[in-house]
Amino acid sequence: MMEQKEEIESISAAALDRSLKLLDSALNSPRKSLLRINRKQTRKYDSIEDSYMDISESRDDLTSSPFDQRRIKRPALLTEDSLVNISASIAASDIKRLFNDSAAFNSPPVCQQVTKSAQDKLYFEFLEAWQSHSSDHQIFDIILDFVQSCSNTVDLFKNVGEKSLSKVSLINEKKLNEIELERNTWRLVYALYQDRVTSVLQDEEMEQDIDLEMTSEKEIMLRLYRIDRSTRECQLVIDWLEQNASETDDGPGLEQFTDKTIAWENTLHELQSKKSIPYKSSREFITELDPDAPRRQRRPLHDLDKEDEDRLIHEVFKKIRCGHLDLAQAACIHAGQSWRAAILEGWRLFHDPNYTERTVSNIKREPLPVEGNPNRDIWKLCAWRLCEDVAMPLKTRASLAAYCGHLSTLLATAVTWEDHLWSYLKTIIDGRVEREIRETSLKTYVEMPQAYWNNIITVKEVFNELSASKNSAVRKEALTPDRLVQKYLILDDIPSLMENMAKWIQGSDMSVGNDCEPVSPHFLRFLTHLVLFLRRIGRSDCEDVGDAVIEAYVKSLIEMKESKLVAWYVSQLTQEDQIYYYAAFLEEITDAEERETCLMAAQEAGLNIDLITKTVVENIRQQSTPTESTALDMQPDVSPEDLVKISALDWLLFYPKQRTELLIQTNALIANFLSLGNVQAARLAFKKVPENTIDYILNSNTAETGVDDIFINASLNNLPKQVSCATKEYLCYKAYLEADESFSDWFQHFHNAKPVEPMLKQGANFSEKVAYQHKYSQYKISYDRWKLAMENQTVTTKTLLFNILTFPLGWLVDDEGVEDNVRLVQLQGLRSIVIPKVTFLLHTVMHGMEDYAGCVALADLITAEQNKLYKVFTKQKLQDLLIKIAESSLQLIDQNKDPWGFPAA
Numbered sequence: 001m002m003e004q005k006e007e008i009e010s011i012s013a014a015a016l017d018r019s020l021k022l023l024d025s026a027l028n029s030p031r032k033s034l035l036r037i038n039r040k041q042t043r044k045y046d047s048i049e050d051s052y053m054d055i056s057e058s059r060d061d062l063t064s065s066p067f068d069q070r071r072i073k074r075p076a077l078l079t080e081d082s083l084v085n086i087s088a089s090i091a092a093s094d095i096k097r098l099f100n101d102s103a104a105f106n107s108p109p110v111c112q113q114v115t116k117s118a119q120d121k122l123y124f125e126f127l128e129a130w131q132s133h134s135s136d137h138q139i140f141d142i143i144l145d146f147v148q149s150c151s152n153t154v155d156l157f158k159n160v161g162e163k164s165l166s167k168v169s170l171i172n173e174k175k176l177n178e179i180e181l182e183r184n185t186w187r188l189v190y191a192l193y194q195d196r197v198t199s200v201l202q203d204e205e206m207e208q209d210i211d212l213e214m215t216s217e218k219e220i221m222l223r224l225y226r227i228d229r230s231t232r233e234c235q236l237v238i239d240w241l242e243q244n245a246s247e248t249d250d251g252p253g254l255e256q257f258t259d260k261t262i263a264w265e266n267t268l269h270e271l272q273s274k275k276s277i278p279y280k281s282s283r284e285f286i287t288e289l290d291p292d293a294p295r296r297q298r299r300p301l302h303d304l305d306k307e308d309e310d311r312l313i314h315e316v317f318k319k320i321r322c323g324h325l326d327l328a329q330a331a332c333i334h335a336g337q338s339w340r341a342a343i344l345e346g347w348r349l350f351h352d353p354n355y356t357e358r359t360v361s362n363i364k365r366e367p368l369p370v371e372g373n374p375n376r377d378i379w380k381l382c383a384w385r386l387c388e389d390v391a392m393p394l395k396t397r398a399s400l401a402a403y404c405g406h407l408s409t410l411l412a413t414a415v416t417w418e419d420h421l422w423s424y425l426k427t428i429i430d431g432r433v434e435r436e437i438r439e440t441s442l443k444t445y446v447e448m449p450q451a452y453w454n455n456i457i458t459v460k461e462v463f464n465e466l467s468a469s470k471n472s473a474v475r476k477e478a479l480t481p482d483r484l485v486q487k488y489l490i491l492d493d494i495p496s497l498m499e500n501m502a503k504w505i506q507g508s509d510m511s512v513g514n515d516c517e518p519v520s521p522h523f524l525r526f527l528t529h530l531v532l533f534l535r536r537i538g539r540s541d542c543e544d545v546g547d548a549v550i551e552a553y554v555k556s557l558i559e560m561k562e563s564k565l566v567a568w569y570v571s572q573l574t575q576e577d578q579i580y581y582y583a584a585f586l587e588e589i590t591d592a593e594e595r596e597t598c599l600m601a602a603q604e605a606g607l608n609i610d611l612i613t614k615t616v617v618e619n620i621r622q623q624s625t626p627t628e629s630t631a632l633d634m635q636p637d638v639s640p641e642d643l644v645k646i647s648a649l650d651w652l653l654f655y656p657k658q659r660t661e662l663l664i665q666t667n668a669l670i671a672n673f674l675s676l677g678n679v680q681a682a683r684l685a686f687k688k689v690p691e692n693t694i695d696y697i698l699n700s701n702t703a704e705t706g707v708d709d710i711f712i713n714a715s716l717n718n719l720p721k722q723v724s725c726a727t728k729e730y731l732c733y734k735a736y737l738e739a740d741e742s743f744s745d746w747f748q749h750f751h752n753a754k755p756v757e758p759m760l761k762q763g764a765n766f767s768e769k770v771a772y773q774h775k776y777s778q779y780k781i782s783y784d785r786w787k788l789a790m791e792n793q794t795v796t797t798k799t800l801l802f803n804i805l806t807f808p809l810g811w812l813v814d815d816e817g818v819e820d821n822v823r824l825v826q827l828q829g830l831r832s833i834v835i836p837k838v839t840f841l842l843h844t845v846m847h848g849m850e851d852y853a854g855c856v857a858l859a860d861l862i863t864a865e866q867n868k869l870y871k872v873f874t875k876q877k878l879q880d881l882l883i884k885i886a887e888s889s890l891q892l893i894d895q896n897k898d899p900w901g902f903p904a905a
Contacts, residue, residue, distance in 0.1 A: 118156045119175060122522065123557070123565055125149040126529055131568070139197075139536050143190045146529065150183030175522075181482040182526045184244050188489055189533065191236045196492070197537055199229070217437050218351035218372065224436045231432050234425050234459065237490055241422040242323030263336035264289060264309075266302035291339045295391075308335065313395040316340070317413065320402050321422065328399070346379035347403035348372040349437075377445040380404045380434075384452060405430035407455045417477040420469060424462040431456035463487050481523065485530070494534060498542035501527055505552040521556040528553040532572065547573055551581065558585045563594070567601035578607055583615035590647065599654055610658060613651040617665045620648040621672065642681045645669060649688040659693050659700075663726045670733050674830055683737050694727060725814050729827075732804075732812050736834055739800035743841050746797040749790060750848055755782040794849045801842040804835070810867055811835065832872045836881075839869075843884050847891075855888035856900055 129145035157176045225232050262268065267285055285302060286293040294301060301309060312335045319328035329341035350372035373379055380403075387397045387406035394412060401409035410423035431453060438445055457465075466478045477483055481504055488497035504519055504527070519527075531546040540546065550572050557565045558581070570582045582602060589595050602609050623641070649669065652662035666689050673682035690696075701719050719727065758775040760768075804811050811834070812827045839858060846854040862869045862881070870878065889899040897903055 114160055115157055115175070118153050119179065119522065122149055122153060122179075123525060123560075123562070126525060127565060127568055130529070130532065136536060139533065140190060140194050143186055143533070146186045147183055147190065150179050150186065153179050154183060178482075178520065178522060182522070184240070185482065185486055185489070185526070187243065188237070188240050188486055189530070191240055192233060192489060192492075193533075193537060195229075195232060195236060215441065216351040216355070217349040217376070217441065220437050220440050221349055221433050224433060228432075230459065231429065233490070234429050234432075238422060238425050238429065239323065241418050241425070242321070244418060245422075246322040246324065261334075261336050264301055264305040265336070266304040270302055291337075310393070312337065312340075313393050313399070316344075317395040317399045320344075320399055321419070344399065344403070346373050346383070347376065349433075350374045350376055377448075381446050381448060384449065402426055403430070405434070405452055405455055414471075414474075417466060417474050417483055420466055420471070420474055421462065424457075424465065425459075427455040428457065428459075428462070460491060463491070485527075494539050494541045498545040501531075501549055502542075502545045505549055519552065521553075524549070524553040524556055528569065547577065551577065554581050558588075561585075561588070563589075563598040563601040564604075567598070567605040567607060571605040571607055575608070579611050579615050582607055582612050583619060586612065586616045586651065587619055587648075592650065595651065596654060599651075609655070610661065613654075613658065614661055614665065616651050617648045618668075621645050621665070621669055638678070638681045638684060642673070642678065643684075646681065646685045646688060649685065653688070653690075656696065657700075659690075659696050660723050660726060662689060663693060663697065663730050664722070667726060667729045667733065671826060671830055674733075674736075674834065675826075677833075679737070679740055682733070683741070686733060686737055689730070694730070697723060697727060721815070728814075729812065732807060735800065735803050735807065735811070736838070739797070739804055739838065739841075742793075742797040742800045743845065746790075746793050746845060749786075749793055753786060753789075755779050755786055757783075790849065794845055794851075797845050798842065798854075801838050801845065804838045805842070805861060805869060806867070828872075832874075835869055835872045836874075836877045839881060840884070843881070843888070847884070847888055850891075852888040852891045852895075853897075853900070856885055856892070859885055 126146060126149065129142050129149070133139070133142045133145075154176065157179070225235065268289060270285060271287065271289075284299055286297050286299045288297065293299075300306060312331060315331050316328040319325070319331065325344060329344055332338065332341035332344075348371065350370075352370045353368040354370075383400040383404035384406055386392060387401045387404065387409045389397070394409070397406070397409045398413040400406070405427040407423060407427040410426065411420060414420045414423050434448070435453070435456065463478070466474060469475050469478070478487075481500070484500055485497065488494070488500070505524070527549050531549050534540060535546065550569060554566060554569050554573070557569060563585075566585050567582065570578050570585075573581065586595070586598055589598055599609060599613075602612060623645075646669070649662065649666055652658045652665060666685055669685045670682045673679070673685065698719070701723060757779055758772060760772045764772065807813075809815070810831075812831050814824070814827065839862065843855050843858055846852070846858075858881070861867075862873070873881070892899060
């Protein structure tokens with residue numbers, strides 16, 4: 001028995017030595033395998049621009065894209081030096097201090113302010129990007145700027161999170177994910193639509209005869225990418241998904257757990273030092289160290305090696321998922337498993353450039369290295385069968401499934417929506433290329449299982465599968481707005497995209513389930529610029545929906561009160577909507593400097609300032625208009641609402657060319673106030689018009705300059721109808737307000753300034769009579785002075801009041817030919833209020849100054865057919881006027897005169 005045991009140990013030792021020699025040969029010897037691998041073929045795809053290769057260049061792998069997208073670059077992580085312009089509210093020095101002071105980042109308000117400022121900066125950066133690239137051929141430069149802006153913001157969020165001690169409470173993960181999704185979507189837009197827009201040659205033009213005998217697998221694949229847009233776009237989406245995964249791969253790498261070593265070093269050590277290890281493992285390890293030993297012997301590795309093995313398998317698949325096959329192979333070599341790296345080379349398409357290389361006579365050329373695996377079909381079938389073996393680790397099978405088209409294995413490792421989409425597209429691309437090669441090439445290939453060919457489905461079917469996924473998280477994510485946008489962009493289904501946009505901006509379909517979330521301002525910003533992009537490239541489907549999206553974004557910008565943003569995006573709407581929305585925005589602006597800034601922004605954006613300011617004034621004037629009254633008494637107070645309406649007239653004072661409109665709007669406001677009996681408010685509105693307005697209007701409508709007043713007055717009737725009517729109406733209001741103010745002065749002087757005659761009481765003694773005589777003489781002097789002043793004031797007041805009643809062609813009477821019925825009704829209503837009022841005021845003045853004959857003469861003026869003033873009087877007012885005239889007639893009779901004021905016979 002002892003001899004038999006020693007014999008077994010010697011055989012095991014010999015087998016172990018043989019395994020070690022094989023392992024050493026694999027690690028140190030030159031690579032001379034049947035796969036004939038060229039190490040230069042393995043490439044690293046660190047970013048999306050490296051994975052997009054031009055179809056005319058040499059191409060060594062199936063997963064690289066056929067297009068050069070070198071413009072998209074992942075920015076370096078933000079530092080405090082790059083944050084100078086983050087916010088107008090936070091100084092650059094403060095931001096640097098925040099980045100250097102970790103304690104400052106423990107304050108939630110500080111972190112929130114920094115991140116909010118960075119996020120809000122996107123509004124301005126997107127506008128700047130669009131304005132700086134105005135020509136159509138620069139449209140994709142705009143998209144690159146969008147990507148850069150979003151990347152900077154994402155990096156800032158992450159940087160702040162790293163500085164903060166309480167990341168969860170300070171960093172809004174939802175906002176960060178929102179910006180990351182937007183950045184990724186812009187990258188998708190760039191990748192897909194640059195191909196769709198710039199592809200000059202059509203698919204049918206690409207069809208050409210090829211020499212089947214001289215065509216390699218690689219050349220067939222390149223030709224497929226050139227002529228098949230769907231396959232080409234699938235590859236672009238794969239590259240996009242891998243880039244997204246690469247940027248989220250920020251976990252520790254394999255090198256952080258172990259130095260470069262040989263494979264299964266702990267198992268090797270235990271086998272080599274079996275006798276010197278005092279406490280051996282109770283389990284039996286493998287006795288041979290070739291790659292198939294654990295499976296063949298059905299024995300495990302050392303526990304530490306098993307842990308390293310699992311970590312390596314996970315790292316390899318993670319790098320493959322990120323599109324970094326070279327890094328996956330480097331990880332294998334780092335762990336001492338070169339055979340695993342060699343396995344990952346077997347899928348490469350075979351290409352012998354020596355067949356196509358033309359030689360020049362008398363010139364000898366060195367043979368070029370052969371690329372790929374001539375037995376690739378055998379490798380793929382073996383890889384497929386390995387993926388079917390559930391005894392193998394899942395991530396090991398998934399690493400091979402990515403290159404042999406085994407969909408179920410890839411889906412088993414998929415977690416997110418992007419993982420599932422990547423799995424489907426990888427198998428579709430693999431199947432399409434394989435089918436094209438087998439249909440085109442004359443070479444005979446081993447048959448693949450039917451399940452392999454069943455995985456070749458359309459992209460639309462892929463999204464249907466995602467919507468019906470067994471994974472509830474994937475199903476839910478597939479219905480989110482961001483994923484739906486990406487879905488329809490990939491499918492190039494713009495009508496469906498616009499249909500969903502219409503639902504989102506209405507807030508009816510923004511979430512899964514019963515709770516509807518409103519559209520965020522930043523998602524509106526994204527949708528708006530996506531609409532503008534589609535319009536620029538000629539894909540402006542459903543213009544009404546696009547306008548609705550921009551309108552929703554404008555509404556959110558109006559709440560921010562950023563005039564530059566509002567003005568530019570309003571300019572993208574129709575003319576009618578431009579006026580409506582920008583006028584609504586200006587209604588809330590009250591500061592004079594802000595108003596000027598808003599008008600300058602509107603001018604830069606090419607908006608119709610004249611119509612907008614007119615609309616603003618009209619909108620404000622029509623707000624909360626109380627019921628009109630025919631009261632004759634003045635309202636003593638001016639309400640805050642009245643002051644707002646009066647202040648709105650300032651919008652028409654910035655540009656002299658709007659003086660006519662200023663006159664029209666002032667007239668309308670004065671008319672409203674007068675109809676309510678609010679003369680004080682009307683007077684304030686009247687004062688808003690500069691004194692030289694009439695002269696400016698006349699001069700601007702007259703060919704000659706330097707005309708005198710006589711010519712200006714004569715030319716009033718030669719003005720355009722609207723200008724002429726507005727000017728005359730303004731002069732009518734001017735006459736009335738001057739007369740009303742003069743009457744107020746007369747009334748004040750008549751009742752309050754009139755001296756009071758002293759009274760002598762009965763039974764006064766001598767001294768009291770002397771004092772009375774002195775007071776009476778003083779009274780007489782004051783009375784004479786008062787009477788003289790009253791006579792002068794009366795003359796002025798009577799003149800101004802008579803001017804209204806005798807106004808040329810009638811007070812507030814338009815010229816013939818004016819067909820504005822609404823205006824005519826309004827003016828007629830004012831005449832029925834003001835003219836009777838002025839008549840009664842005039843009677844009060846003359847009756848008070850004992851001009852009774854003048855009072856009686858009012859009857860002739862009112863009943864005269866020249867002005868027909870009696871038509872604006874109601875029967876009641878005429879009766880009241882006749883009663884007052886009768887009172888004046890009685891006073892004349894008391895003075896021994898006839899009722900008309902003539903001396904009695």
